[in-house]
Amino acid sequence: MKSVIRLNQVNKSFGAHKVLDGVSFDIEAGEPVALVGANGAGKTTLFSIICGFLKADSGSVNVLGESVVSYRHLSKLSALIQDAEFDPDFSIARQLTLFAKLQGMSRKQAQMDVERVLELTGLKEYSRQKSHILSHGMKKRLSIAQSLLGSPQVILLDEPTAGLDPDYARQISNILVDIKELATLIISSHQLEQLQRICPRVMFLKEGKVKLSDNFANPDLSQVIDQNTGLVNDAQLHTLTLRCSDQLPGLINKIKALPVVESIIATQRHEFKIQYPAGQEPYQLELALLALFAQNHWHYEQLINGDTLENQWFSQNGTEGVKGVKGV
Numbered sequence: 001m002k003s004v005i006r007l008n009q010v011n012k013s014f015g016a017h018k019v020l021d022g023v024s025f026d027i028e029a030g031e032p033v034a035l036v037g038a039n040g041a042g043k044t045t046l047f048s049i050i051c052g053f054l055k056a057d058s059g060s061v062n063v064l065g066e067s068v069v070s071y072r073h074l075s076k077l078s079a080l081i082q083d084a085e086f087d088p089d090f091s092i093a094r095q096l097t098l099f100a101k102l103q104g105m106s107r108k109q110a111q112m113d114v115e116r117v118l119e120l121t122g123l124k125e126y127s128r129q130k131s132h133i134l135s136h137g138m139k140k141r142l143s144i145a146q147s148l149l150g151s152p153q154v155i156l157l158d159e160p161t162a163g164l165d166p167d168y169a170r171q172i173s174n175i176l177v178d179i180k181e182l183a184t185l186i187i188s189s190h191q192l193e194q195l196q197r198i199c200p201r202v203m204f205l206k207e208g209k210v211k212l213s214d215n216f217a218n219p220d221l222s223q224v225i226d227q228n229t230g231l232v233n234d235a236q237l238h239t240l241t242l243r244c245s246d247q248l249p250g251l252i253n254k255i256k257a258l259p260v261v262e263s264i265i266a267t268q269r270h271e272f273k274i275q276y277p278a279g280q281e282p283y284q285l286e287l288a289l290l291a292l293f294a295q296n297h298w299h300y301e302q303l304i305n306g307d308t309l310e311n312q313w314f315s316q317n318g319t320e321g322v323k324g325v326k327g328v
């Protein structure tokens with residue numbers, strides 16, 4: 001099997017903080033791999049080094065046989081970075097055509113490729129629209145469309161479903177299932193359930209070390225993943241569960257923007273887990289949420305400090321039925 005990504009003894013520190021500590025692995029062509037790890041474990045740093053955006057302090061990184069320091073891998077690899085922004089003044093087709101031409105395609109080739117990637121991501125009917133009219137989930141699809149331009153052999157996707165409600169997250173994972181035959185996908189996410197549908201192998205990152213495992217049932221994985229919720233464990237964060245009765249437009253982004261919030265994950269229809277730093281009092285987040293709801297004239301159904309009773313019950317009584325609870 002052809003190796004698409006090979007890392008050998010890669011180290012990376014930011015000041016005194018060692019983020020990657022002697023990381024070595026080999027990913028073979030055609031095997032989608034999930035990358036999991038707690039917040040701050042170094043997933044984005046690892047992706048940035050593989051792309052060549054960041055330089056490792058030591059060690060070697062090869063993509064499709066080329067050293068990343070030569071930048072010869074760039075036409076063969078693409079990356080969906082978190083929260084990519086598109087120009088609000090250009091139509092979707094025009095913007096993607098420009099990106100395709102920047103890869104060296106003629107106008108005609110670029111237009112054909114744009115049509116292909118919009119078809120793959122279900123955005124064909126929006127090709128003449130400007131990107132600002134798209135919802136958060138559709139913007140993620142547009143980022144995937146961009147990453148498919150020029151048919152790269154490897155695509156790195158950094159949290160492609162972050163901040164999406166379960167319906168949109170499911171649409172994105174369906175697209176990833178469809179495109180996994182076209183390129184080798186490496187996907188980082190906090191939502192294990194979606195990754196399990198796509199990736200037979202999982203790579204987990206903890207304290208600067210990476211382990212590749214052939215399946216999600218590896219007992220070492222329980223150190224980083226809550227086997228009941230499928231979410232990544234993080235001792236530095238506490239959780240508040242929010243339940244709403246309706247879909248509230250812009251809710252996820254507004255909560256994400258609160259200074260007391262570390263991350264927000266939709267776990268089932270109208271239910272969200274909001275994570276905040278362990279050192280902070282829970283009432284600070286509750287007060288910020290109450291102010292946000294009052295300001296927007298929103299109502300919520302329940303605010304639960306910690307996990308929901310259902311998830312607590314399942315964590316004490318085994319995982320049977322968890323899928324039903326999550327209802328995604």
Ligand SMILES: Nc1ncnc2c1ncn2[C@@H]1O[C@H](COP(=O)(O)OP(=O)(O)OP(=O)(O)O)[C@@H](O)[C@H]1O
Nearest residue numbers: 014015017019037038039040041042043044045046
């Ligand atoms: N440019 C930088 N300068 C200093 N520290 C950095 C820099 N980039 C990342 N870090 C630190 O390196 C660590 C790893 O960050 P990284 O973003 O790679 O983690 P992650 O696993 O992607 O996290 P998340 O799941 O929250 O996105 C964090 O402690 C972060 O604060």
